[in-house]
Amino acid sequence: MAAPGADASGEDALIARYFRPLATDLGAFNLLDDAAILKATGEDLVVTTDAMVEGVHFLADDPPETIGRKALRVNLSDLASKGATPAGFVLTLALGAAEEAWLAPFARGLGEDAERFGCPLLGGDTVSTPGPLMISITAFGRVAAGRIVHRSGAKPGDRVVVTGTIGDAMVGLDILKGRSAATAMADDASAREMLIARYRLPQPRNVLAQAVRDHAGAAMDVSDGLAGDLGKLCAASGVSAVVDLPSIPLSRPVATLLARGAVRIEALVSGGDDYEILCTIPENQFEAFAGEAGSAGVAVASIGTIVAGTHAPKFLDADGTEMSLSRRSYSHF
Amino acid sequence: MAAPGADASGEDALIARYFRPLATDLGAFNLLDDAAILKATGEDLVVTTDAMVEGVHFLADDPPETIGRKALRVNLSDLASKGATPAGFVLTLALGAAEEAWLAPFARGLGEDAERFGCPLLGGDTVSTPGPLMISITAFGRVAAGRIVHRSGAKPGDRVVVTGTIGDAMVGLDILKGRSAATAMADDASAREMLIARYRLPQPRNVLAQAVRDHAGAAMDVSDGLAGDLGKLCAASGVSAVVDLPSIPLSRPVATLLARGAVRIEALVSGGDDYEILCTIPENQFEAFAGEAGSAGVAVASIGTIVAGTHAPKFLDADGTEMSLSRRSYSHF
Numbered sequence: 001m002a003a004p005g006a007d008a009s010g011e012d013a014l015i016a017r018y019f020r021p022l023a024t025d026l027g028a029f030n031l032l033d034d035a036a037i038l039k040a041t042g043e044d045l046v047v048t049t050d051a052m053v054e055g056v057h058f059l060a061d062d063p064p065e066t067i068g069r070k071a072l073r074v075n076l077s078d079l080a081s082k083g084a085t086p087a088g089f090v091l092t093l094a095l096g097a098a099e100e101a102w103l104a105p106f107a108r109g110l111g112e113d114a115e116r117f118g119c120p121l122l123g124g125d126t127v128s129t130p131g132p133l134m135i136s137i138t139a140f141g142r143v144a145a146g147r148i149v150h151r152s153g154a155k156p157g158d159r160v161v162v163t164g165t166i167g168d169a170m171v172g173l174d175i176l177k178g179r180s181a182a183t184a185m186a187d188d189a190s191a192r193e194m195l196i197a198r199y200r201l202p203q204p205r206n207v208l209a210q211a212v213r214d215h216a217g218a219a220m221d222v223s224d225g226l227a228g229d230l231g232k233l234c235a236a237s238g239v240s241a242v243v244d245l246p247s248i249p250l251s252r253p254v255a256t257l258l259a260r261g262a263v264r265i266e267a268l269v270s271g272g273d274d275y276e277i278l279c280t281i282p283e284n285q286f287e288a289f290a291g292e293a294g295s296a297g298v299a300v301a302s303i304g305t306i307v308a309g310t311h312a313p314k315f316l317d318a319d320g321t322e323m324s325l326s327r328r329s330y331s332h333f
Numbered sequence: 334m335a336a337p338g339a340d341a342s343g344e345d346a347l348i349a350r351y352f353r354p355l356a357t358d359l360g361a362f363n364l365l366d367d368a369a370i371l372k373a374t375g376e377d378l379v380v381t382t383d384a385m386v387e388g389v390h391f392l393a394d395d396p397p398e399t400i401g402r403k404a405l406r407v408n409l410s411d412l413a414s415k416g417a418t419p420a421g422f423v424l425t426l427a428l429g430a431a432e433e434a435w436l437a438p439f440a441r442g443l444g445e446d447a448e449r450f451g452c453p454l455l456g457g458d459t460v461s462t463p464g465p466l467m468i469s470i471t472a473f474g475r476v477a478a479g480r481i482v483h484r485s486g487a488k489p490g491d492r493v494v495v496t497g498t499i500g501d502a503m504v505g506l507d508i509l510k511g512r513s514a515a516t517a518m519a520d521d522a523s524a525r526e527m528l529i530a531r532y533r534l535p536q537p538r539n540v541l542a543q544a545v546r547d548h549a550g551a552a553m554d555v556s557d558g559l560a561g562d563l564g565k566l567c568a569a570s571g572v573s574a575v576v577d578l579p580s581i582p583l584s585r586p587v588a589t590l591l592a593r594g595a596v597r598i599e600a601l602v603s604g605g606d607d608y609e610i611l612c613t614i615p616e617n618q619f620e621a622f623a624g625e626a627g628s629a630g631v632a633v634a635s636i637g638t639i640v641a642g643t644h645a646p647k648f649l650d651a652d653g654t655e656m657s658l659s660r661r662s663y664s665h666f
Contacts, residue, residue, distance in 0.1 A: 012565075029483070032484065032485070032569050033415075033483055033484050033485070033553075033569070034381060034411050034414060034415060034484065034553050034554065035379045035380060035381040035411055035412070035415045035417070035474075035481070036379070036380045036381075037377045037378065037379060037380070037481055038377070038378040038380060039377060039378075039478075040373040040374060040375050040376055040377060040378065040478065041373060042373050043373055044370045044371070044372060044373060045370065045371040045372075045373065045378065046368045046369070046370060047368060047369045047370070047371060047423060047455055047456060047473075048367060048368040048369075048456065049423045049424075049425055049456060049457050049458045049471070050458050051425045051427065051458045051460050051469070052460075053427060053460055053461070053462045053463075053464075055463060056460065056461055056462065056463075057460070078367050078368055079368070081367060082366075082367060082368045084368070090380060090382045090471050091382075092382055092384045092425065092469040092471075094384065094386055094467055122380055123380060123381065123382060124382050125382045125383050125384045125469065127384050127385075127386055127389065127390070128386070128389060129386045129389065129464060129465060129467065130386075130388060130389075130464070130465060131386075131462060131463070131464020131465045131467075132462060132463060132464045134427055134462065134464075134467060136384070136425040136458065136469045138382070138423050138425075138471040140380075141368075145372075145373065148368070148370055150362070150366055151365065151366050151367065152365070152366070220366075220367050221367065232345075236365050236366070
């Protein structure tokens, strides 16, 4: 990503107008060079990549401002779950055409979040495509050497903990697509709005990075569905888990839909797009973790226990009956 | 990018089969986590991103093996021009479907080059798209603190230097598209093959990274056309340049086409896809630079001189007449 010189082309002008203001880090060289610099600071550099395709990860008529924010936030959520502090990001943007009406709010939303989360634009590439809009972000974070929080550190006896609420984004997407949840929510505009916002604008839990680093044995963010993601965490750790379904934190609107039978718990725990932190906390550290989360204004819920074994995690209802899950997470292929 | 656990989905299986073998760096955690680690080593970390879209940056019927190689090589070329040693890369791959017949050779080519250039896969994201195939790579390199070579260090009196030959890839693409160059080359199959290979398989000059670091005042790689890229380098440096057109290094087949009038010099210097290094070398260091390049087996040519001024670089023919350039480089928009 490099901006205009004597021979400014459309692409360079676009970068200068919309993206140079986001490149506030010295290592971005004002997007005037071919590469950026991340300084060595003695800490490990955490690298994560998440891409979004129009019609797959967001809807063509989602507001460009939230598309820009979401593209960055899904990566910030990965950094938070690894215990890392954001350091910057690079952006690949594949566009059909350089439309100012779309680019201006996209870059504004992205820039506001870059500033809010302390994660400046370092560089990237802007290309044209005859296909759908696509955004790929690679984000960088810093963590003290050797202190990244892995998926693989869960131990039998640990609590299984999630932040926030689960399933909101999945219901929000259903509403946007006019599916059954939309009908069931027809009488509650503010709930509809909240759920749609949860789909369009994840709330990455970067304020919890230090608490995760200090207390979690294993952590990841919930992006493809709680059930599948917990399965991945357990597999990486060589353990299993038992989850108490009634303990899974739900927002009031989703709890209402569930009580009415308008949405199934199976769908909520496999729907994805939650961008909450899923982590395992040793029993003797749960109180400290919950306290620090509370101070940071983030709700956390203990939803189950890590157990020995290699079977897929079990999800038990209030009667202790195991829920059968035909599909535990979202897969692209 | 994370590979299968108890609940392996198609996406995870695909990553495990095709991409885990490329993740040879310890910091990639076998693609079993949500993020990778780059260790701090006291050196600066150079970050560069280049994306390729089917039908825009490569042709749908290009061999998947060379598509994989090219996607990495265009990024390696950026690292080389900045004087950086490759450290690893992350890959975003947007696919219509997970076709083994395409993925296997793509990953094999990519993996062979990752090994050859010492640039292992660290992570990434694989997503589905209803649109054209797209590959975005963010590559990392290391350079001693403060020693990155910028675009902005050119000074009046410096020589303007390029590696290899210019225009081959542009003619190779013309041949693949059946344009006039194809007709003119109809009698020379080996030349056609060489030129097509130059389009499909850039030769990044990473063996020159140290020579560039030690001798170049300014450097970048030629990706969008020599004329436009030199204009950008000059603008970033606050200088201009005078280039001697007959000094621009051409391969034998391209020189023949030029002599026959089958291709114009204006097209060769604005065509792009060269992935050669363009740099400026102080006069008293040119001999040392050329000697080191020769030892590394890379041809370098002195094609002009940096001069004071802010006008676009001038390209003079054998008579000293300035060539007029309507289009100096490729722009996406």
